[in-house]
Amino acid sequence: xxxxxxxxxxxxxxxxxxxxxxxxxxxxxxxxxxxxxxxxxxxxxxxxxxxxxxxxxxxxxxxxxxxxxxxxxxxxxxxxxxxxxxxxxxxxxxxxxxxxxxxx
Amino acid sequence: xxxxxxxxxxxxxxxxxxxxxxxxxxxxxxxxxxxxxxxxxxxxxxxxxxxxxxxxxxxxxxxxxxxxxxxxxxxxxxxxxxxxxxxxxxxxxxxxxxxxxxxxxxxxxxxxxxxxxxx
Numbered sequence: 001x002x003x004x005x006x007x008x009x010x011x012x013x014x015x016x017x018x019x020x021x022x023x024x025x026x027x028x029x030x031x032x033x034x035x036x037x038x039x040x041x042x043x044x045x046x047x048x049x050x051x052x053x054x055x056x057x058x059x060x061x062x063x064x065x066x067x068x069x070x071x072x073x074x075x076x077x078x079x080x081x082x083x084x085x086x087x088x089x090x091x092x093x094x095x096x097x098x099x100x101x102x103x104x
Numbered sequence: 105x106x107x108x109x110x111x112x113x114x115x116x117x118x119x120x121x122x123x124x125x126x127x128x129x130x131x132x133x134x135x136x137x138x139x140x141x142x143x144x145x146x147x148x149x150x151x152x153x154x155x156x157x158x159x160x161x162x163x164x165x166x167x168x169x170x171x172x173x174x175x176x177x178x179x180x181x182x183x184x185x186x187x188x189x190x191x192x193x194x195x196x197x198x199x200x201x202x203x204x205x206x207x208x209x210x211x212x213x214x215x216x217x218x219x220x221x222x223x
Contacts, residue, residue: 035207037149037210044216045213047210050204050209090149092207095149097148
């Protein structure tokens, strides 16, 4: 069973800063099935990235995904106020535990 | 516009049953696999079950296997989750999500329905 470990658990940043979130798999996984979601309090998750690096419909280009094998990264180039949320990675039927991006 | 609307959540005693529904609109429901994903209060996301477009392929998380049954009615554009032998640890918001590419990735999600298992 694949385990996805996200780091850090919490990222404290200011608007305008760059956010780098990590997702590490316990074994090599297919990039085709690696996704990232954003979730705000009281809301459903929102698909940001699929196939490790493809942006979902309507997702701003400040969000980008990269990686392969066991190491994947979600980057938010310049944080907007609405980007402060929890982010999850997913590979197939497994989710990471999430990274909270909070305002510093 | 793609819409998914869950219903059927509520308070149930341990050992009890509940049936969740997800009404789909805005897309050709019969062409997509569907998923149920849950989130316990204050916790992360947990995949629960998936069903293929024609119901030929069905998968469950080990935590619910033998207790939950996923089904769909393509004529009614509806997805279901029958939950039996409920436990306290099944308490969560249950989301239905449209499957993107057959990998349990959800490109559209409902707003969720809360299931509380408590005596």
